[in-house]
Amino acid sequence: MFLAHRNGQPARAVETEADADGAIWLDLVDPTETERDLAARLVGKIIPQRADLEEIESSSRLHLEEDAVYMSLPLVRRTDTDLYSSPIGFVLLPARLVTIRFSDYASFDNAARRIVETPEAITSEDAFVMILECIVDRLADVLEHVGLNLNQLSRDVFSGYDPKSGTQLAAWQRAILRRVGHAEDFSSLVRDSLLGLDRIAIFISETRKQTLPRPLAARLSTVSRDVTSLTDFVAQLSNKIQFLLDAALGFISIEQNDSMKILTVVSFIGVAPTLIAGVYGMNFKDIPELTWAYGYWYALSAMSTSVILPLLWFWHRGWLKAGTR
Amino acid sequence: MFLAHRNGQPARAVETEADADGAIWLDLVDPTETERDLAARLVGKIIPQRADLEEIESSSRLHLEEDAVYMSLPLVRRTDTDLYSSPIGFVLLPARLVTIRFSDYASFDNAARRIVETPEAITSEDAFVMILECIVDRLADVLEHVGLNLNQLSRDVFSGYDPKSGTQLAAWQRAILRRVGHAEDFSSLVRDSLLGLDRIAIFISETRKQTLPRPLAARLSTVSRDVTSLTDFVAQLSNKIQFLLDAALGFISIEQNDSMKILTVVSFIGVAPTLIAGVYGMNFKDIPELTWAYGYWYALSAMSTSVILPLLWFWHRGWLKAGTR
Amino acid sequence: MFLAHRNGQPARAVETEADADGAIWLDLVDPTETERDLAARLVGKIIPQRADLEEIESSSRLHLEEDAVYMSLPLVRRTDTDLYSSPIGFVLLPARLVTIRFSDYASFDNAARRIVETPEAITSEDAFVMILECIVDRLADVLEHVGLNLNQLSRDVFSGYDPKSGTQLAAWQRAILRRVGHAEDFSSLVRDSLLGLDRIAIFISETRKQTLPRPLAARLSTVSRDVTSLTDFVAQLSNKIQFLLDAALGFISIEQNDSMKILTVVSFIGVAPTLIAGVYGMNFKDIPELTWAYGYWYALSAMSTSVILPLLWFWHRGWLKAGTR
């Protein structure tokens, strides 16, 4: 997809060079080769491939070519069912901003909307800073949501497995660990995005120090400050995730032994009556009890007693109340 | 609730604009829409919603609008039964301070009392700094209390499970882990509050550098220093919590094996006599012992011996003294 | 207790104002209300209560009131049987130093001795710095001792449980964990004391920058450097304790499985002979072996073989050498 944005006007799909006339922001979404070539012709610059944007060293992510600033970062995207990061690229030119991305992002939609709603003319740098601001806003909202999820996960870990819940103990434990792992993945991806944003904000501030209008410079440093506060927030989340992992392992250890205990108790309880039965199954010529009138009932009572007494003791010690939590 | 505070006078509930005449501090507690609108009219500024105050990026938490300074932070509240954090907001104006909160806080009550007891006129900035000071005082008191609780928890972890206590082992273990988790939650919420306080103190010092009276600036930097010392204290607590979690997991592992051991010993002890009974239950034509005069008693003695000898050995090795701790 | 110290003279108990004449250092040890009032009258200043000295925020611990400097810190005390921290307070006045404490400390005794042995006149600031120096010296000595204890604990952890020692495995394991916990508690309390000392040294250097004689300033900065080196030492200890905890948990896991293994082996070994006895206990009309001349002996041999063969295999595999370590 190839969209052109102008302030005060709705976005327009670009199919010919004319479609981009007067557009301040050219937005390539998972572009075809044709769209990429068209964009390259329009701005007279190379448009980077996806592989270029996935490079990780800073000289690949941030560099100048004459009057063009090339920047890229990995941006996390979170849907209801999935979580991944894909690269986004910026080519900032004096007259235009080109963005290249491979995924829908609410933040880009928001930036487009803000540009449409802006009546006065804006520069390519205005558009660029607006997109950064929208990305930061969106990441902050998502992080708030993750923080709430983590609180729920914490409650689930510490309230423990409910045997009446219908799920199997091991399945419940696996689900808990997976949620912890998912939270860690997410916070790791967000941290990468925030680091990328921070480097971009610093890079553009430094390379355009002389020419950047004062209000834009101020907004860029606000972006930097926000990124710092979000990075602190992620670090807190990450500590909490680490702690939850350790605590979950502790609960798993308790739960497993707790469940196994009743089984062990019952196995233990079988030893004495089985031995009694064995004794009276022996073929000695002269076993007096075997000839007693109520010998069989006596043996059954002895067996019952050998079961009931330890059961009472276990009960008294609370071993059988598996539900006590 | 909507309260107006004046120095030297008791707080008054605000229902009409007149109720707020001469008030230096307007305090909105979980305000209705009507109360919020009334406050907005009184100060001629937008009063933020709860969702606005829950934003986490610093540009949402700290910003200027003309002569108004908007600030927010999450403030932890701890009751006997519960623990949570809710946002509080400040709108600092030249003539008035507006606070928005959603919970009772001892620190706000203390600040109101200090203002009532101040005979001379105070400015909105005085009131603002007073509230910050009361929050810091309160957090410090609560942290001292948490530190004592943690010492008790440490003693409980290291003195271990008492089988005579009437609680079930697993229930005791879960309670220990939950107390560790609760302490961690608390220290995490306090850290967020302290971070918010620190940013506010820095923000107001910077934005009002020129105009803030010298004594107030000094008090603000005292607030900052206190926040730093409390943050160090929380970091110490957090290390201790981490250590207690690891130690508790170690004790859990010892306790469980210790309890299980006696069961295992007894199962083990059943093997030999059961085998003897089996042997003399065999139907071979010619088993000499079966015809011995005291064959049965001999067999019973053999079984008893096969039980008592290992029991003695275990006793000698200390395996049966489950109570040794 | 209320003591007055003068240079060149032994300490004197203070009961009336006259007892304190010419004393440079007034030392209140767990003072009664009467003693506190007497001290307050003597210096014309408020003498803080224990609760005041237990405050944790820096503005409560360090503040000025006219010509008096109020300072407090928690100071660890270690006896042969116990370990705790109690607050100590300083009120430094131009003519006198007042200290308030609630416990005996070797460092205070040492400082008193040094003052007694000083022939020339000293100022209240001299006395104050001397006490700080004695506290640092003492903490360093105690830390050296703790370092040696920790080396012993490390050797105990890594040499492992000795089954011949007469102690029960679980009791030994609990004792190891408790020693680790004790070391951590101690290092945590020392760290608090060192942090308090450091803040005091910095506070007094700053507030008295203009008036403090050069040699005293140099001694204070030596105190600060010493505190830094001791803090590094404690950090090393703390890392070592953390490592020992993890290693101890590993050894506990090995020991427990090692002990349990022999029990499991023996249970396993009972399966085959019990089954053989069961087979020949069956009541089939025609079981040829039952009528063999040496049928019983054949069965006993089969049982013995079924026990001995796996035992040999286990022996060969080293499973039965529980003592190998």
Place this chain on the structure above:
Amino acid sequence: MFLAHRNGQPARAVETEADADGAIWLDLVDPTETERDLAARLVGKIIPQRADLEEIESSSRLHLEEDAVYMSLPLVRRTDTDLYSSPIGFVLLPARLVTIRFSDYASFDNAARRIVETPEAITSEDAFVMILECIVDRLADVLEHVGLNLNQLSRDVFSGYDPKSGTQLAAWQRAILRRVGHAEDFSSLVRDSLLGLDRIAIFISETRKQTLPRPLAARLSTVSRDVTSLTDFVAQLSNKIQFLLDAALGFISIEQNDSMKILTVVSFIGVAPTLIAGVYGMNFKDIPELTWAYGYWYALSAMSTSVILPLLWFWHRGWLKAGTR
């Protein structure tokens, strides 16, 4: 091997002094003594031995001798089947660069290709910086690949062991831990290489501050910035590896108990029917059931019931659904 590189010309093997005429870069690959001597004669400097290049203190790694700069670092090499680090050395002279290495590296091949493709004359410093750039490029590519591998490992850990996969549980668990260990080894070796690169870039910038042409200095500082960004990336990887190790240990603990559980359930289920069989194997004179017409069938039913009822209960509780994950 001993290669000589010239700009605009293919590499040539050096066997006599003449082969190196006009070469800007002399590249010794696992050189023989003869090759080392030849190189030493050509440049009039000592060529370090492998042991010299393996020294770890910075004064051995980076030093000047008259107009020669000696530098060394450990460089990681990763093939499909192996992973190791071997030292590389640089001797930078005004007219020539000598490199000593003991392994093939894609980065050196790339640098040679770039020199061949450069038409204009280059200096020894140009060649040196080019090699550093190629090393950084290569490390970045390898790290991207490792990052992808780690994502796969994370998915494998969190999707857990598949009993239908044909591998044994313990073998699968060992493989997971080994992959974690391999990732950690790799990130540790990369970190060493990056640290070495960074120190070299700083050393050459400082020692040649006066004489290094401006564009080369800029390229060196780009190398430093790239190294910093890669070091951050490795730190992220390392955190993730640490987290995966902990999570894998958690899953191992769940899996093992899960597998063991079914065995325990079945052992438990054998207790009751075995006891019933024992009871009716007793030899009491008067056991009424033994003479019942359908006594045997009654006993079989009782046994079946004692098996089926707990099985149903376990089934209902989900204990038998080992596959639920």
Place this chain on the structure above:
Amino acid sequence: MFLAHRNGQPARAVETEADADGAIWLDLVDPTETERDLAARLVGKIIPQRADLEEIESSSRLHLEEDAVYMSLPLVRRTDTDLYSSPIGFVLLPARLVTIRFSDYASFDNAARRIVETPEAITSEDAFVMILECIVDRLADVLEHVGLNLNQLSRDVFSGYDPKSGTQLAAWQRAILRRVGHAEDFSSLVRDSLLGLDRIAIFISETRKQTLPRPLAARLSTVSRDVTSLTDFVAQLSNKIQFLLDAALGFISIEQNDSMKILTVVSFIGVAPTLIAGVYGMNFKDIPELTWAYGYWYALSAMSTSVILPLLWFWHRGWLKAGTR
């Protein structure tokens, strides 16, 4: 032992004052009181006792007394069989250097050799810096060796226990943990030595800033840089040790369950045939199978089947291939 070193001459044992004539370095090795007194007379200064050199606070380790600089640090010594740290002391005087130590050190031997081989006159400061350089060289060599050992340990941990190795599983596991503990002890002792070296280098640079000849100052700052690089190396080692400890605990957990599993499987397999034997051992009047012609053989077949079927299933699932790793 008491040795005197002069440049260009072999070391000479000191027994009378004359033996030390013209010596630039007096080296006391575990000195007797007589030797210490002799050294004190020779230099006119107090020679510290071992207890003085073991102090840990920086004011005890580094101080000036008139023209004498007193310095001490703990220096690690590693022999084939042992590992320990003992203090070394320096008294640096304008005309002479005195060292006090309690152990042989290769580094001191190397320094003595370098002095012997130096033809021109050297100062006491030259000797002092030479010793520091030799210590750093030696620590670097030892660390390289430890790094290689750690790689071997890592391979041992990750290749796992070999049941065919002849060592018992638990003994192997204990040996692994002990090697990890040993590595940690060593890195901890090296870190202490490096910290001591660094403080000494800084102290002497500062206290002799005015008078230290330029080349010596440069060599001291090279010592500092080397210490920094070695400290980084130790930090890497320490991370690796930490990681290996965690991984070793994981493997221990896998190994133990793996070994225990076969035992459990066999116990499980005994349940069904034992039950069958029990059934046909019952004394019911009418058990049809008992009178079957081939009843006994039928029962034996049923038992065999009840053993073989689950064995096959376990085999198919890979549970019996304990050797798969």
